[in-house]
Amino acid sequence: MFTDTAEELALKIKNKEYKNAFITTHHKPDGDAMGSTLALKRFLEQHIPSVTLVTPTDYAHFLHWLPGNDEVVIYEKDKDKSKQLLEAADVVFCLDFNRLHRINELGELIGKCSADVVMIDHHLDPEDFAKYTFANSDIGSTCELVYLFIQKYFNTDVIDADMATCIYTGTVTDTGHFAHGNTTSSTHRIAADLMDKGANNVQIYERIFNTFSHSRSKLFGYCLYKKLEVIPELKTALLYLDADELEEFNVITGDTEGLVNFGLGLEGIVFSVLIIDRTERVKMSFRSKGSFAANAFAAKHFNGGGHFNAAGGASDDSLEDTIFKFKNALKDHKEELLGV
Ligand code: 5GP
Numbered sequence: 001m002f003t004d005t006a007e008e009l010a011l012k013i014k015n016k017e018y019k020n021a022f023i024t025t026h027h028k029p030d031g032d033a034m035g036s037t038l039a040l041k042r043f044l045e046q047h048i049p050s051v052t053l054v055t056p057t058d059y060a061h062f063l064h065w066l067p068g069n070d071e072v073v074i075y076e077k078d079k080d081k082s083k084q085l086l087e088a089a090d091v092v093f094c095l096d097f098n099r100l101h102r103i104n105e106l107g108e109l110i111g112k113c114s115a116d117v118v119m120i121d122h123h124l125d126p127e128d129f130a131k132y133t134f135a136n137s138d139i140g141s142t143c144e145l146v147y148l149f150i151q152k153y154f155n156t157d158v159i160d161a162d163m164a165t166c167i168y169t170g171t172v173t174d175t176g177h178f179a180h181g182n183t184t185s186s187t188h189r190i191a192a193d194l195m196d197k198g199a200n201n202v203q204i205y206e207r208i209f210n211t212f213s214h215s216r217s218k219l220f221g222y223c224l225y226k227k228l229e230v231i232p233e234l235k236t237a238l239l240y241l242d243a244d245e246l247e248e249f250n251v252i253t254g255d256t257e258g259l260v261n262f263g264l265g266l267e268g269i270v271f272s273v274l275i276i277d278r279t280e281r282v283k284m285s286f287r288s289k290g291s292f293a294a295n296a297f298a299a300k301h302f303n304g305g306g307h308f309n310a311a312g313g314a315s316d317d318s319l320e321d322t323i324f325k326f327k328n329a330l331k332d333h334k335e336e337l338l339g340v
């Protein structure tokens with residue numbers, strides 16, 4: 001569903017009514033989160049004197065090459081500065097998430113702030129926290145929405161090579177290189193235009209996907225060789241990592257990105273989960289194929305959500321109990337799983 005209440009916002013931007021913009025995105029931002037916020041920052045700088053980008057947490061090093069990365073403030077590392085920036089803002093942009101609790105403390109502060117709050121997002125079931133919304137859950141990435149926002153209310157001629165690079169990055173990462181069901185002909189048209197504007201698809205691919213550390217390669221090998229568990233009668237694959245394994249492979253932010261997809265690569269598998277013991281919580285990533293709703297499964301059993309075929313959740317139980325609970329929950333979905 002497309003929700004666009006941003007016409008007045010666009011006018012205020014054009015009329016230079018805002019002086020201080022604050023942009024943020026979700027916890028552990030991915031390629032879409034960083035690409036969309038960095039592109040929007042660069043765009044808004046054409047109209048607003050001060051534009052800052054604050055992420056709730058750090059993010060994968062394979063995103064640090066993105067143009068504008070040096071100007072990003074990380075809330076958990078610099079809370080005082082982040083709070084000052086938020087207090088000074090007259091407009092706050094929330095990108096690639098639609099529920100304030102997903103950004104923890106920073107979400108509470110945004111919930112209380114007096115600035116105009118804007119949501120640009122492509123997840124389902126948005127919370128009603130924004131004054132202006134530009135959201136569509138049928139669009140593959142928030143990056144595409146940033147492009148569409150500029151196209152609708154401004155002009156895509158203002159997209160320079162750096163902005164094109166950022167937008168292209170999120171388009172590629174959130175659609176699995178244009179392979180997932182969220183890829184449309186419009187996605188390809190946008191990507192083509194971004195290439196014309198200077199996005200280098202080969203370089204972007206290299207920097208995001210071909211920059212494994214040796215320890216990350218070993219982690220992937222170890223997971224495939226030793227850890228991938230298959231439940232063929234439920235068309236499901238399962239992979240989990242405990243705290244010792246995370247330490248053994250020096251796992252840092254971003255290292256486990258993509259692991260959950262290996263399960264779905266197996267013939268006959270339609271549902272894959274990655275369960276990671278992050279000490280404070282057990283974090284889960286779900287991916288599915290076709291008609292099996294990963295987001296509904298995540299919401300029903302693990303207090304999570306996300307997209308139809310790509311979702312996440314968390315558990316406060318131990319890793320062992322979470323795995324047990326997951327396997328039990330699967331049994332309730334046997335018919336749906338076998339029906340894919
Ligand atoms: P990932 O598995 O890559 O962390 O997340 C996949 C998708 O699920 C993303 O779109 C993300 O926003 C969503 N997601 C991940 N974890 C959670 C969660 O705990 N709650 C909700 N509502 N969505 C999540």
Ligand code: MN
Nearest residue numbers: 032096142174
């Ligand atoms: Mn996204």
